[in-house]
Amino acid sequence: MTFFCSPKIKSPKKRAPRRAAPTSQARRGIPALLARPGGRVTRAPSSLLHTHQALIACASANTFAARPSSTETSGPVCAAHSQIFVSSRDGGPTNLEHDVEPSQRTRSIVFMILGAIVARRQGLHRIIYMAENGQMAIHLPLSGGRIGAFSTHTAHPTVLTRFKAFLSAILGIQIELVNPYVYETKGEVVSRVVKDLPDGLPVATSCWRSARVVKGGINHCGECIPCLIRRIAIESHRIDPTRYRRDLLKEDIKRLDEGDEGRRNFVDIAEFVMRFTKQSNKELLDEFPDLICEDFDANRAIEMYRRFGKEARKVLSGYPQLRAFLA
Numbered sequence: 001m002t003f004f005c006s007p008k009i010k011s012p013k014k015r016a017p018r019r020a021a022p023t024s025q026a027r028r029g030i031p032a033l034l035a036r037p038g039g040r041v042t043r044a045p046s047s048l049l050h051t052h053q054a055l056i057a058c059a060s061a062n063t064f065a066a067r068p069s070s071t072e073t074s075g076p077v078c079a080a081h082s083q084i085f086v087s088s089r090d091g092g093p094t095n096l097e098h099d100v101e102p103s104q105r106t107r108s109i110v111f112m113i114l115g116a117i118v119a120r121r122q123g124l125h126r127i128i129y130m131a132e133n134g135q136m137a138i139h140l141p142l143s144g145g146r147i148g149a150f151s152t153h154t155a156h157p158t159v160l161t162r163f164k165a166f167l168s169a170i171l172g173i174q175i176e177l178v179n180p181y182v183y184e185t186k187g188e189v190v191s192r193v194v195k196d197l198p199d200g201l202p203v204a205t206s207c208w209r210s211a212r213v214v215k216g217g218i219n220h221c222g223e224c225i226p227c228l229i230r231r232i233a234i235e236s237h238r239i240d241p242t243r244y245r246r247d248l249l250k251e252d253i254k255r256l257d258e259g260d261e262g263r264r265n266f267v268d269i270a271e272f273v274m275r276f277t278k279q280s281n282k283e284l285l286d287e288f289p290d291l292i293c294e295d296f297d298a299n300r301a302i303e304m305y306r307r308f309g310k311e312a313r314k315v316l317s318g319y320p321q322l323r324a325f326l327a
């Protein structure tokens, strides 16, 4: 786990009323780069990812030290960086034996709890950020085969609402747990990163399989959903500096075997994009009942997914062999 604190409380005796300073609880993906100074929670299962997290910490610290947000913090930013080993497996550097949770689906729970505890100890618990773009936070199923638990909802607005109540009750302090990017596409989050942290993109990790594919400095598979969403988001603004194990968008996807995972993922994304291009709000509400939720605004979510569709069509139409999927 990497953690930033700001601003520092100097002395317990002279402690002023706690400021409404944020602490950010984030992962190692692109939105994590934009989490304002506060707590940053990530796992460090490999030396490469460990290095990436440290680079993200430095990039964020340098940026926000130079330009603290006047609306969210007061006084100079102090970028304290500490790392905590978190593992779902036995062994590792600590050689500890404990229960194993290999699915990663509980990782946000771990991050939120660690973020809240560290923030509370720093006296900076007013706001905790869970930084995730709206596409992956709301995470509508791309197809009928991906409904329910098949699509992860670790940063879903309902998860944040319920965890806010849980953390406030268990820690005895009122915590705000917010995702400032819930109505932004990944491309829109990338545009902020390009502006605020231009060196951050290559060191942010999006791949669901990064720990398994890491080899020779490559930690993106290039064919999973997050890799494809990342590639579309970055290429909608600039040349993607990421090194992918598989350059799927340059393949003749129509000729790939129907069981090819890259093909299945790409086709599902393309069909999802075309639904949000062609269908009315009413049709989309009928097709995606997940849009009806008291914890976010359905119309704003639909508009966000429509903007994602526009970004995707712009990028994919640049690959001649992929244009047939956009008809």
Ligand SMILES: [Zn+2]
Binding pocket: 206, 207, 208, 209, 210, 220, 221, 222, 223, 224, 225, 226, 227
């Ligand atoms: Zn991947």
